[in-house]
Amino acid sequence: xxxxxxxxxxxxxxxxxxxxxxxxxxxxxxxxxxxxxxxxxxxxxxxxxxxxxxxxxxxxxxxxxxxxxxxxxxxxxxxxxxxxxxxxxxxxxxxxxxxxxxxxxxxxxxxxxxxxxxxxxxxxxxxxxxxxxxxxxxxxxxxxxxxxxxxxxxxxxxxxxxxxxxxxxxxxxxxxxxxxxxxxxxxxxxxxxxxxxxxxxxxxxxxxxxxxxxxxxxxxxx
Numbered sequence: 001x002x003x004x005x006x007x008x009x010x011x012x013x014x015x016x017x018x019x020x021x022x023x024x025x026x027x028x029x030x031x032x033x034x035x036x037x038x039x040x041x042x043x044x045x046x047x048x049x050x051x052x053x054x055x056x057x058x059x060x061x062x063x064x065x066x067x068x069x070x071x072x073x074x075x076x077x078x079x080x081x082x083x084x085x086x087x088x089x090x091x092x093x094x095x096x097x098x099x100x101x102x103x104x105x106x107x108x109x110x111x112x113x114x115x116x117x118x119x120x121x122x123x124x125x126x127x128x129x130x131x132x133x134x135x136x137x138x139x140x141x142x143x144x145x146x147x148x149x150x151x152x153x154x155x156x157x158x159x160x161x162x163x164x165x166x167x168x169x170x171x172x173x174x175x176x177x178x179x180x181x182x183x184x185x186x187x188x189x190x191x192x193x194x195x196x197x198x199x200x201x202x203x204x205x206x207x208x209x210x211x212x213x214x215x216x217x218x219x220x221x222x
Contacts, residue, residue, distance in 0.1 A: 032138035042174030070127035153215020193221035
């Protein structure tokens with residue numbers, strides 16, 4: 001890349017960076033909206049880009065992801081922006097991406113806007129052969145269990161104000177027939193440490209489609 005970064009495709013759970021001593025024994029907190037009816041062939045959203053100042057050993061994301069289980073293990077694809085100073089050996093640069101699936105080959109493509117970047121071969125994620133059972137939108141943080149949880153989103157509780165929160169808008173999924181469909185309202189909401197993080201449905205502007213606001217300052221989480 002022009003920035004000097006070199007990228008290789010590996011499973012997010014198998015990244016060599018996760019073997020680093022400072023990334024072991026991490027606690028994950030998340031605030032997500034979830035659909036779980038099965039047969040999903042992709043997921044799409046427009047996530048507001050944030051710049052966060054977090055501790056070097058922490059990670060924070062705004063993302064979409066899909067998952068399914070097969071024979072006792074889970075295949076998942078995670079896409080969005082991430083701030084992870086130790087993982088990327090930078091000063092907290094924010095990185096952004098989005099993806100969905102491919103009917104012709106069964107591969108899972110990564111797009112930025114309308115531009116294809118690359119794909120995960122379907123053989124790497126056999127649990128997703130029949131589509132994903134779950135699609136999710138929201139944010140996640142992780143950090144050492146001995147430290148306070150990190151900022152999520154833009155670091156503020158949403159309080160229903162999209163100008164002061166991280167947003168995931170134009171939320172859509174690709175159904176079992178490869179049709180791009182707007183996500184319905186009323187998804188299952190899961191928020192860890194809900195005194196420190198919130199996730200709210202947002203209906204303020206029709207032009208944003210189905211949207212959520214999420215984030216929070218982190219801190220002490222049991």
